[in-house]
Amino acid sequence: MRLHEYQAKNIFSRYGIPIPKGRIANSAGEVKQIAEELGGRAVIKAQVLAGGRGKLGGIRLSKTAQEAEELATQILSMDLKGLPVRRVLVDEIVSFNKEIYLGITNDRVERKPVIIGSGTGGVDIEEVARENPEKIVKIYLDAPFGLHDFQTRELAIGIDLPRELWKSFNLICKSLWKVFKENDAAIAEINPLVITHNGELMALDGKMVVDDNSLFRHPELVEIRDLDAEEPVEVEARKYGLSYIKMNGNIGCMVNGAGLAMATLDLIKANGGEPSNFLDIGGGANADKVSTAIRIICADPSVKVILVNIFGGITRCDEVAKGIIAATKVMKDNVPLIIRLAGTNAEQGMQILENTSLHTAQNLEDAAKMAVKFSRRAKK
Numbered sequence: 001m002r003l004h005e006y007q008a009k010n011i012f013s014r015y016g017i018p019i020p021k022g023r024i025a026n027s028a029g030e031v032k033q034i035a036e037e038l039g040g041r042a043v044i045k046a047q048v049l050a051g052g053r054g055k056l057g058g059i060r061l062s063k064t065a066q067e068a069e070e071l072a073t074q075i076l077s078m079d080l081k082g083l084p085v086r087r088v089l090v091d092e093i094v095s096f097n098k099e100i101y102l103g104i105t106n107d108r109v110e111r112k113p114v115i116i117g118s119g120t121g122g123v124d125i126e127e128v129a130r131e132n133p134e135k136i137v138k139i140y141l142d143a144p145f146g147l148h149d150f151q152t153r154e155l156a157i158g159i160d161l162p163r164e165l166w167k168s169f170n171l172i173c174k175s176l177w178k179v180f181k182e183n184d185a186a187i188a189e190i191n192p193l194v195i196t197h198n199g200e201l202m203a204l205d206g207k208m209v210v211d212d213n214s215l216f217r218h219p220e221l222v223e224i225r226d227l228d229a230e231e232p233v234e235v236e237a238r239k240y241g242l243s244y245i246k247m248n249g250n251i252g253c254m255v256n257g258a259g260l261a262m263a264t265l266d267l268i269k270a271n272g273g274e275p276s277n278f279l280d281i282g283g284g285a286n287a288d289k290v291s292t293a294i295r296i297i298c299a300d301p302s303v304k305v306i307l308v309n310i311f312g313g314i315t316r317c318d319e320v321a322k323g324i325i326a327a328t329k330v331m332k333d334n335v336p337l338i339i340r341l342a343g344t345n346a347e348q349g350m351q352i353l354e355n356t357s358l359h360t361a362q363n364l365e366d367a368a369k370m371a372v373k374f375s376r377r378a379k380k
């Protein structure tokens with residue numbers, strides 16, 4: 001679950017991280033009023049669940065309340081990376097001398113949380129990481145021990161932070177670690193953390209991603225989840241208990257079990273294809289769930305072929321086959337389906353699929369090869 005900037009900053013602030021004064025607004029009229037309270041000068045920020053808003057024109061500065069209203073009207077009619085802007089954050093304008101990047105995430109290779117800092121933060125941090133990786137400082141943490149003073153000092157030195165700011169930087173790093181840990185975050189990030197003209201540190205932007213698997217113990221986060229702002233197919237999939245993640249290729253995948261789904265994606269890649277999604281339909285899926293899954297895969301217009309890979313354990317292959325037949329009746333385009341069934345009731349499943357236009361494969365390797373072939377044919 002990804003939080004909006006204003007939500008992340010509210011949480012940061014509760015943990016003692018300084019943020020600018022400001023409020024969320026639903027309309028240009030509200031923006032005008034908030035800007036008036038702030039003395040006219042304000043920064044108006046599109047609240048969408050995507051980064052890089054500044055470069056896309058989603059962040060604008062106003063000099064008067066009137067101008068704030070006009071800018072808000074523009075921003076509220078925008079789409080950023082396909083996501084409509086429904087609300088804007090109106091913050092006081094903060095003047096600064098320097099933009100710092102500060103973030104905490106989990107490093108899967110090291111199997112540890114890592115705190116990352118850079119003295120060249122701001123909107124081009126991805127470019128810095130690519131072209132000047134030496135300007136990015138990483139310090140690995142031992143989760144049970146948390147973040148030590150010597151580590152935040154090492155970070156401060158690494159990013160050339162003026163000595164008089166070390167103390168407040170230490171407190172901000174510690175607070176960010178607490179935010180990360182107590183909220184089961186996958187990412188807690190401040191970019192930019194600025195050194196203001198008054199020589200203080202302040203978080204101007206906030207990003208937080210919380211592990212979905214931990215939401216059962218964070219009812220307060222579930223409460224503020226903004227489903228309207230998320231990828232609609234992913235929301236739809238979650239409603240049916242399907243784990244769907246959109247990818248960039250054209251081979252749709254429907255698999256039971258996360259491990260088998262990963263292996264299927266690998267096999268597609270190994271054969272030169274590109275998957276359009278990850279989808280785990282879970283154990284014991286019935287026909288209804290299967291046909292919903294196919295509908296969700298087809299909602300992505302780039303899908304040229306669908307690969308179904310089921311290893312029946314609790315899941316019964318005949319039930320899956322029924323779901324597939326049901327789904328093909330309502331599918332609008334003629335997207336070919338390639339089906340590999342193994343395990344519980346696989347034979348009954350294959351019988352159901354006989355005498356249909358669906359393609360069946362004897363094993364996973366063949367299924368993947370066929371899918372890649374179909375995806376190429378469709379491209380021409």
Ligand code: GDP
Nearest residue numbers: 043051052053054093094122123191192204205
């Ligand atoms: P992002 O583009 O989605 O990461 O949005 P940010 O909130 O990080 O804003 C992008 C850039 O806008 C920042 O790096 C700053 O340079 C600038 N910016 C954001 N807030 C303020 C502000 O209050 N005052 C000033 N002067 N610039 C700001």
Ligand code: MN
Nearest residue numbers: 122191192205
């Ligand atoms: Mn930012």
